[in-house]
Amino acid sequence: MYRYDEYDQAIVDARVAEFKDQVSRRLRNEITEDQFKPLRLMNGLYLQLHAYMLRVAIPYGTLSGTQMRMLAHIARKYDRDYGHFTTRQNIQYNWIKLEQFADLLDDLSKVEMHAFQTSGNCIRNISSDQFAGAAADEIADPRPYAELLRQWSTLHPEFSFLPRKFKIAVIASDTDRAAIQLHDIGLQLRRDATGALGFRVYVGGGMGRTPVIGKVVRDFIPVGQYLSYCEAILRVYNRYGRRDNIYKARIKILVTELGIEEFARQVEAEWAGLAPLGLDAPPAEYERIIAQFGEPDYDRNAPDTLDLSDPDFALWVKQNVAAHKQPGYAIATISLKPRGGIPGDASSAQMDLIADLAERYAHDEIRVTHSQNLVLAHVRKADLYALWTALADADLATPNLDLVSDIIACPGMDYCTLANARSIPIAQKIAAKFEALDTQRDIGELKIKVSGCINGCGHHHAGHIGILGVDKKGEEAYQLLLGGSGAEDTSLAKILGPGFDENGIVDAVDKLIGFYRSARSAPDERFLDTYRRLGPAPFKEAVYG
Amino acid sequence: MDNRMNVADRDGQDQVAVAGAPSPALDDAPAKLRFRDDAPFESPIAPLADFLAGGNFAAVRLEPGDDARALLPHFGRLKLIEVAFPRFRDGRGYSSAAVLRQAGYTGELRAAGDVLVDQLGFMRRVGFDSFAPNAPLNLKVVQATLDRYRYVYMKAADGRTPVWALRHG
Structure with a gap:
């Protein structure tokens, strides 16, 4: 991992001092809110529905256990004991008080972190x-x-x-x-x-x-x-x-x-x-810089075998663990999409635990994914069972990576001033509808992405199924889009037909999935591939017919 | 909820406080906002179209949409280029300045208009060496702003050494 040298630290310290000075000049009315707004945005501070939202930068989504522990500390000390990992690999806090902001920035800078350029009309976090x-x-x-x-x-x-x-x-x-x-x-x-x-x-x-x-x-x-x-x-x-x-x-x-x-x-x-x-x-x-991202100190004798006799563990390995280039190692994805949870949210206690586990089992590195999960990238296969056990105890081992309940959702109208509709409850209702893991696994890879407004923070255009919240004469309504992908086969989802209310959109997704399961050419043909093969017409018929 | 109201409430007071504020810095501001040793150039500043039409001007004003490169053949007779910032959020003037300095312009390069203290550091880096803000600036804050960063990450028109060069001698 990259570590700051004196130059990096000096620049971060100066930036923090600069923003503190800008805040105090704002509080003394020396600058107007109009003038202050781009300054605070360039420091990650948004004004949301209920309070300030702070977006902390996690450069290229990589952080250490110490940094994760600081994120937990921030959630505990300045917010409501949780944080929200975002589609750009950052973390957001939703209940920040402006008068505590300077202390918060100081805390972040102690672990080589900041909130610069996570917002505003500038080059954002990479x-x-x-x-x-x-x-x-x-x-x-x-x-x-x-x-x-x-x-x-x-x-x-x-x-x-x-x-x-x-x-x-x-x-x-x-x-x-x-x-x-x-x-x-x-x-x-x-x-x-x-x-x-x-x-x-x-x-x-x-x-x-x-x-x-x-x-x-x-x-x-x-x-x-x-x-x-x-x-x-x-x-x-x-x-x-x-x-x-x-x-x-x-x-x-x-x-x-x-x-x-x-x-x-x-x-x-x-x-x-x-x-x-x-x-x-x-x-x-x-x-x-390349030297600082050098290979971790691998255990070259790590066994390359895995005991999968525990069926629950085997399920998790099959779904959430990916192949590693180093024999004896694996990549583990920690799902932040538990049953009934809010996509991307993690509590302070969960963040602390993940920090501990990263230090113990994963060469002290954690990654944030754009689909709002976390990754431990370098885990010895021999340690996977212990890791899984600890994650499962904290509701962090849901084996649903890339399945129907692994939904991307923006904060929506529960938090955001821009939103026309709520996103989180839609994600929760869809996930609840397909709660049984056997069903989810049978459906296979299916990326559902929910945005609460046209700005698309929930990536609905890139969803195999995309859902867009709109305002329809003062009521929340939801458009249904199909066929998007944010992967190497990038495509943009297209609107299928007229929109729905909250329950209607969940039923529509149910019908889509029902049709897909009857129409797929083979059990491993993905929803997206069936859609690409057949085109929208039969899906439209299934939903609206 | 409280935090949001704090800011919203203050918005109303801003207009009064700022509009009625005394301007102790106003008198000496022009001198201190010029970072050149040569004598200030005082003459009519022509809009770009007039300048290019062939009038005998030594100073020209670029609006945000003007192409700074139109001035490249004329550096020899230019003593002052003023770049307009009608709204501080419109950042085209930064590129105008960078383009002019990159092309070798060494005369006075002035940022004029909605020029705020929190933009000065960026403006100095892209090559502006004088400032004509609409509203007076507090010179103490100006100085603190310009002294803020001991190190910079990237090269720019001001010639400062980026940290990658410091790191590797």
């Missing part, structure tokens, strides 16, 4: 693959490149007042666990014909009101030059992205309006001027 460093199919660990992007984008003087927010994701496998084609910039580490490392660069993806799949703006940029290349993209966007309409201000609109060829031409022209300026970090800096 996201990545939760299996980074452990997946067998990766070219290299993508996180050093995400860390370098974090540094490059922190307080970038030219790009702190962009037309709109800007999200970057980095992966290093052909399997996309970070939805890079739905980011403003998506970077995939790869090798060219000569074996040199570089990135395929996607640009202009996004969800929200106008969902767009990112397009390749450059098939290969050498790793040594990706920062200046990103600078070129950002400059074109900052100069020409629309500012007349907040709903048309994301880079995806600019790319769509210009066309990818013209956008690429402008980026290349800009980059031709930027590349010689020495904006890219030198090889020694890459090496310094």
Whole structure:
């Protein structure tokens, strides 16, 4: 894991001091709320329905046990004893008091954490693959490149007042666990014909009101030059992205309006001027950062076998444990989608426990996934049973990864000022409907994603089944979308037909799943694949017929 | 619930407090908001269209939508480029400044308009060396803001050494 040096710490400390000063000037009325708003947003502080919400950055979703324990402490001391892990691998607290905020930032900075650029019209926290460093199919660990992007984008003087927010994701496998084609910039580490490392660069993806799949703006940029290349993209966007309409201000609109060829031409022209300026970090800096993400100290003699005689454990292993590149090791996903729970929520006690378990069994590393679960990436197979036992005691071992109850849901109208409808109860009702694990396993991989408004924080456009809360004459209503994917086979879900009320949408999902189970060509054909094979018509008939 | 009201309540007072506040910094502000040793240039500042139309101007004003690169052939006769910030949230002027400095412009580069103290650090980094804010700035806060960051992560027009260079000598 990356550890701060004196420079990183000094910058974080200065940033905390700066924001404290900004808060105190706000409290003395030296700056207006209008002027203060972008300052607090750039420090992760939102005003929600009931209180301030704070979004703490978890760079590329990786944190240590000590950091997780601090997140538990924050929940306990400043909030209501829980936190909410988000689709961009961060954590949100929903009940923050402004007068305690300075102390909170001090606490965070003690463990090399902060809330910078988790909101606002700037380059946001960089996201990545939760299996980074452990997946067998990766070219290299993508996180050093995400860390370098974090540094490059922190307080970038030219790009702190962009037309709109800007999200970057980095992966290093052909399997996309970070939805890079739905980011403003998506970077995939790869090798060219000569074996040199570089990135395929996607640009202009996004969800929200106008969902767009990112397009390749450059098939290969050498790793040594990706920062200046990103600078070129950002400059074109900052100069020409629309500012007349907040709903048309994301880079995806600019790319769509210009066309990818013209956008690429402008980026290349800009980059031709930027590349010689020495904006890219030198090889020694890459090496310094890469070294900090070095292999954990593996037990080379760890047995590669697993005793699956406990059927409940076997179920969990089958569903929530993935192959690791190191023999004798495995990747364990901790479900934050227990029966009756709120997707992505974890209590202070659960966070403390996960911190302990990470230190004991997982080389002191925890990952947050964009589907709002947690991952222990380096677990000895021999330790899996003990890990599972401890997780199960804390309701953290639900074996439902990627199943129908592993639902992404935004906070919705229970918390958010933007929402038109509640998301959490919909997720809970659907999960309850398919409570039996046998049923869930029979249905197989099915990604349901629920957003409480058109901004799409619940990724409904990327759901195999997407649900969008809307306001219909003052009543909560829900649209039904099918066929989305945020993986390497990215696609956008399409509206199936008229919307429903709260109970109606749950029944509709039930009918969809019933039809799918009768229509799939084989037991292992996924819902998404059946939909792609048959098209929407029979699904529509099943729901509305 | 309480927290939200705190802020909302203060919003009403802002207008009074800020509008009626004394401006002790106003008198000496212009001098202190210029970070150049040469004499201030005082002459008419032409809008870009007029400047490009061929008038005998040595100073030009760029609006957010203007293409700063239109000035590249004219650096030789320019003493002042003023970049307008009609709204502080509109960040196009930062790129205008960066483009001009990158192209080798060394004359005065002024940010004018809705220029707030919390933007000054960024503005200095992209190459602005004078400021004409609509509302007076508290010079103590200005100084504290500009002194805030001992280290920076990335290269920019101000020539400061990024931490990756400090790390590797």
